[in-house]
Amino acid sequence: MSRGRWTKEQFQGDAQSLAKALLGTQLVRMLDDGSQISGTIVETEAYLGVMDRAAHAFGGRRTQRNETMYAAAGTAYVYLIYGMYNCFNVVCGEPDEPTAVLVRALAPIEGIQRMREARSKAKRERDLCSGPGKLCQALFIDRSLDGEDLASSDRLFIKGEPGPPKDSTLICAPRIGVDYAGAWADKPLRYYLEESEHVSKKLRS
DNA sequence: CGGCCGATCAGCT
DNA sequence: GCTGATCGGCCGA
Numbered sequence: 001m002s003r004g005r006w007t008k009e010q011f012q013g014d015a016q017s018l019a020k021a022l023l024g025t026q027l028v029r030m031l032d033d034g035s036q037i038s039g040t041i042v043e044t045e046a047y048l049g050v051m052d053r054a055a056h057a058f059g060g061r062r063t064q065r066n067e068t069m070y071a072a073a074g075t076a077y078v079y080l081i082y083g084m085y086n087c088f089n090v091v092c093g094e095p096d097e098p099t100a101v102l103v104r105a106l107a108p109i110e111g112i113q114r115m116r117e118a119r120s121k122a123k124r125e126r127d128l129c130s131g132p133g134k135l136c137q138a139l140f141i142d143r144s145l146d147g148e149d150l151a152s153s154d155r156l157f158i159k160g161e162p163g164p165p166k167d168s169t170l171i172c173a174p175r176i177g178v179d180y181a182g183a184w185a186d187k188p189l190r191y192y193l194e195e196s197e198h199v200s201k202k203l204r205s
Numbered sequence: 206c207g208g209c210c211g212a213t214c215a216g217c218t
Numbered sequence: 219g220c221t222g223a224t225c226g227g228c229c230g231a
Contacts, residue, residue, distance in 0.1 A: 045223070054223070065215060083213030085224050102223060121226070133224045177223055200224095209229080218220085 006158040008151040011074035011092055015046035015099040018092045019191050020170065024163030027088075027106060029139040030155055037114050037139050039106030039129050040160075043192035043199045045175045047089070049099040054181035057098030068147050069098035076156060078136070078146040085133030088141050090150065090158075104132045104176070104190070106139075107198040115139075131200040169194040173203055 006025070011018065028038040047055040056066040056079070068077040069091060077089040077100050093099035106129035108115055115128045115138040122128050129135040136142070141156070150157050164170045172188040179185050192199045 047223075056223080061216090063216065079223090080214070082222065082224050083215080087223060089223085104223090131224070175223070180222080206231085207229100210227090212225095214222105216221090 004159060006074075006151065008072075008074050010162065011090060011150065013073075013092060015048055015092050015101055016189065018090065019044040019046040019101045019189070020164055021162040022090065022101060022103065022158070023170070023191060023193055024165040024168065025158050025160035026109065027103065027135075027139065028157050028159060029111075029141065031114075031140060035111060035114060037111030038109045039135070039139070039198075040109060041103055041105075041163075042107050042196040043103075043105035043190070045102040045104055045191070046189040047100050047102060048189070049093065049097055052181075053184040054175060054178035055098070055100075062098075066098070069100055070096050071147065074149060074151045076145055076148040076150055076153075078141060078143050078148075080143060081133070086136040086142050087132040088136055088145075102132060103135065105130050105192070105196075105199045106135050107196060108138070126197045130198050164191075164193065171203065176201060 022041045022044050026038050050060050057069050072095050073092045075091040077091050081087050089100040089102050091100045108128050119137050129138050171192050171194045173190045174186050175190045
């Protein structure tokens, strides 16, 4: 039961709750050739919708690119950033409420050889999925998966018990790369597992 | 180690 | 024409 694949209901709720619940679960990618690539989610960020200056849907913005943010909870929102990388989000909240969770880092589990092929520039295993653009490269996630229903898809889904894991330490910190967002840049909406070697950036102590 | 910079495109002014 | 929910190469300390 707890090891099973996530159903539609499990994705519902606010972005901060989902951001924490996704920590410690597995993101699974099935390729067309039948091979499976997966990793444990160790870092997420919550994007709170129309009032959140850092979010794509701030002020009710609705474009071709961010249209999927307005879809039902459990939909994958994959968008192109800086003209060259993809970012993977899980939509949550009510339909027409553009809230989502950005998945920022994974600890690789299955298909590590495939990940290395897709990310030949990464020398160390901990660089394979330690960033939102990196994990999309490693798991072959591109915009063909934008709008995918994670509760029914054979290509991309979530499994495992909702987190954060009991034996882990949860860190809350400001989000990455949103310095333009004024007061919203400082809010602690980034979550990661302190003991993981696979997070994109750690707080300096 | 840290800082700068280019790649490359969707959306906004 | 500028900027961004990024990354990796190159530089100097």
